[in-house]
Amino acid sequence: MAFTARLESFRFAPELQKGVAGRRVLITGAGKDGGLGQAFALAAGLNGAAAVGVHFHSSYIDGFDLVKALRNAGVNAFPVQADVTNLGDLWATRSYVIEQMGGLPPNLLICNSGLTEKGYSFGRALRELPDEPLAMRRARVRQHFIDNLQESRLVLDTKIDGFLASTHLWAGEAVYHREPLQLVYVSSRQAIDPGVSIPGYVISNWAVLKLPKVLTVNLGQNASLVSASCILLPFVRTGMTDEYANNPRVFGRWQPRMLETNEAAEAFMRLLSRPREELNQGIFELMVQGTAERIELTWQKVIFDIREEPLEE
16 A cells, blocks of 8 residues: 655644654554554654654555655654564564664553454344244354454454553563653543444453553552553544544544544644653543534543442341
């Protein structure tokens, strides 16, 4: 696929650059043309990052096109190919990434890897077909069940396993090198307000919301070296969502129109420019308001009100 992004759309105002300026940035799932990861890599590279690692797995053609475009723009960018669910594959990138970043690990890691689902009727029985023999129905239901859960498994593995492994690897390097690391986990608004037919997507995006706290608890006295937060994004027009772009029944529940990737990247840069201590351990939801012709993007902090109440005897 040809590189289709317009670089000028990812050059932002100076006040939005301080979150990435001079930093060593690694973005997982950044290879796909027109994707969010690509947008984050362009935003980082074109706004002053010292180095940008473009991670991809199967989207290697798009990934190399992105690296070439960044390098042509004067950015110190390099490709990183790995399957984030294959621990040996991921570990093998460690020395290479550190070498490409001048002997130090990344100090900004954006965990963006993920898949979506085509969707299926979760927990519902399949409709009967006229004159279908019982044995044929049993075979069809079984295959439908297997196919659906295999689809969800791929989504769960990529998001949960990938984020967990990437965190474990690079937080460990931050502690070893005594180099502060900022982690940002890309989740979805559907994690807290689920849409229908995508159970694996919703569950995986919910699961990553616990990673910042789990990491801090496990780092103990080294917790001050690593900060972590999550962002909940609405519908953004990418290869995974483009088929819904003109269907307000899908995205209209949350927003007047789909965001473009440069709009999401600019909003992310605005959030990232805030003090790191303010973002640490936070969950931040991007709100899209206004009209399709004139949208307004704002961030709000999500706070879970966890209560424990004894059962009456």
